[in-house]
Amino acid sequence: MWSKQINANSESAMFPAAPDLVIVFGPTDRLADRTLIDRLAHRYDTAMIVGCSSGTMVEGDRLDDDGVVILGMGFDRTELRLAVQPLPSSDLSFAAGAALGEELAADGLSGIFVLSNGLNVNGSALVAGLRTVIGDRVALSGGLAGDGARFADTRILARGEHHADVVAAIGFYGDHVRFAHGSAGGWQPFGPVRTINDAAGSTLRGLDGEPALALYERYLGEEAVDLPASGLLYPLEIWDPAHPDVRVVRTLLAIDRDAGTLTFAGDMPQGWKARLMRGMFDELINGASTAVHHALDQTAAWGTSPSACLAISCVGRRLLMGQRTEEEIAAVAAALGPDIALAGFYSYGEIAPQNQTAVPCLHNQTMTITLIGECA
């Protein structure tokens, strides 16, 4: 297996061979550019081409807010299959996930990498739908497409078209392909513990009897005008009071000022506890480092090195850290070393197995790492 990441702007950059899989990350407008799509299709006519939009791309140890990053991979002993399902509304997320699972489920399915539109989706439900079909033994990771701080339009590139309302999943088949994952946030909870007293699905209305939108506006101050993007600065840590040890992070996706609601990238169960979180630069960067090391530790048993690394980080980290965001990518790149191709994007939600339980789920505000390799 080989992997290489190149920049679409660099006409001279070449892959060592015709790739089997091309994964593309780029700004929304570039991904919706017919010319680019056609050029990619022409240039990699034998490859499966899949991609998604984002405000910021990971290109090796650097970040790029404007360029299109292409990760090419060639496999020796691994079959690939692409599944695409419409996802026009987040209510259909579970069904779409289950349908993807049905499409991909076959003997030899080893792993799935999923890319979903980033706005009309309940990531938790999408993963749950997939898991009902494929179970927990198939490696599952991926992310929700992004649009920087705009939250206006996300795109999925699949089968030669760009879509605002689909979810695409690549199935990896065979005994030789290997996956390793890691995810970590580095966000720190602060302030009082609150109770979710008014919520439905992924929509939150009240915390401790107070409108949740008002709480965010108070904490954001003048930055409240930038909601929902600025809401990413303060994710929520939530947990079931019956299981206080199992905590998940929820990131803000959208607001409805008329309804006074906030929509998060996952369920907000009523009665659960919630606490605001904030990121300190060093803690977030340490989080990224933790994620990549967790993944690398798993590769020790492979008998071979990973070939590619897909780093999917949260747009909230990008918004918070500004120029210093690059430091978390630098930390990942330093841990990987020069021989592993590194590409990725800043997403509206990350999908990867939990570090402790290895059960796939939706993460928010984390850096997630997917390492891919192929054994002899």
Add this chain to the structure above:
Amino acid sequence: MCVKPPPPITTEPPVLHRIAARQAERARRPDGGIDTDRLLALVSATYAETDVDRRRSDRANRLMAQELEVALAESALQNLRFKAALDNMNQGLALFDASRRLVLTNQRFLDIYGLDHAVPGLTLDQLLSNSPCLSVSTADEHRRLVEEYDGAASAYGARIEQRWPDGRTITIERTRLVDGGFLDTVADVTEARNASARLAHLARHDALTDLPNRTMLRERLDEMMRNARSGDRCAMLCLDLDRFKLVNDTLGHPVGDALLVAVASRLVTLVRHHDVVTRLGGDEFSVLVQHVTSDHAIEQLCRRIIEALTQPFEIGGHHIQIGASIGVAMVEVDALDPNVMLRNADLALYSAKAGGRGNYCFYTPDMHVFATRRRELEIELRRALKSEEFEVHYQPQVAIGTHAVVGFEALARWYHPERGIIPPNEFISVCEEIGLIGAVGEFVLTRACRDAACWPDSVKIAVNLSALQFKSGTLPAVVAHALRVSGLDPRRLELEITESAMLDDTASVLKQLRDIKQLGVLISLDDFGTGYSSLSHIRNFPFDRVKIDQSFVRDLGTNSDSLAIVRAVTGLCGSLGILSTAEGVETLDQLNILVAEKCDSAQGYYFSRPVPFVETLPFVSRMHALHSQAA
């Protein structure tokens, strides 16, 4: 003066902060030089981002501090509420940490132990060392109570109970806490325990006299039986107050109750401390005498008791004279059966009362035979009423001047399926004792009225009433009913009562008699001359007839006293306009004297013994024929 030389100027490139290094890298021109404008723009952006981040942090810290302040204030308020709740609990609480050091107590804990305050960090031993409540007695006792508390309470969940030197009863319970500490709950249960003790006392004592009751007597008997020694004898005395009912009826229940209390006090002074005086109920008492040495000793005790209770009582300004009858059962303790013993003493009491008041009587086995016979009789009487074995016979009453039949006296007969006809004197008194007299009396009255309705209008029917038939107060209604169903003219019915019926609850009896008389029914005074023969009775109620007892009639001609009495009664009746009837006329001589004494009518074997209903009308006709012949 030594001047420190300036650091040497080096040509080494500076060690840059990693941000600066990356910015420098990004601002590097293709020729290797630095694009200063680009670099400055990057540096400036970094400063701006840092400013924004600092402002966010400041804002977040400020808001968080405000929120935490509110939360702390709420928490402090909550603590105050908890403290108020804890301090107002009925139980004392003391919370200890995993190293057995005090964390907190509530006010109730301090109150129970009489402590001013409790310093956190103390051990239980140190905490309680200042408790004045535990120190009322000796230091040893104090130590024992603390050790018992700490030791016994360590068995988590087990509640221990301590009786403190100051008389209080305290329960202590220890609950293990998740942090390894424990919570002790202390409750003052003195009042509850005292109430339980009072209840237990009440369950075994008579509420009025505070004497032991049957339950406690039974316990003492059981205890005696357990500790019985061969040859040891005991005696059970059952005693019943004479004339107590009269006190209750005439002076009221409060005086009656006070009398019972006074009787109890006297009884207790007459026995030894290990003998048991019990109130069995009403005016019945018992004395259990242990370790009896001789029958003579018991006889002496009985006499002492009777004598003591015969002495007048002064109660509420009343001078009260009563008496007592006693039945005694003596047994060997190792053969004792409490039920049999009490029953035998009761039979002996029955026997003592039968022999007149102020007596005592020892149980003998023949009493049991008598009692058994009586019990059989009771059972048979109840059956007789159900299976209609009673009948009514009629004894004619004849006008002395004309020999015309003026009436019949109804007399109950029991047709026993095995023993034949049984006369009333053998069963009426038993009926009265077992509460059957009402039913039997009603049967006789109804039957007599029905039969009398078949006789000529000139013939009356006389029916005897028992004093007990007045008890329920429904007698006027019963009489009215009998008249209604028979259609008998009330003026043909005469009800006979004895003087004794007027003695109990006189007002109620008189009222019922007046009500009956109001119906038109006539009232006779029966057996006059045998009992009180009180003229006040004749004056208190307008009797229509007085019946002279047969004992006087029988002696007419042989005993001048009897003649004097008969003459006095007929004379009295004549002056008051009351009819007189002589009972038990058996001879012509007797009849002639009664004629001479102007007695109105007579009945007796001279005319006829009581006859069944079928013979009544023929008798009337026969007498009428005789009368016509004589005329």
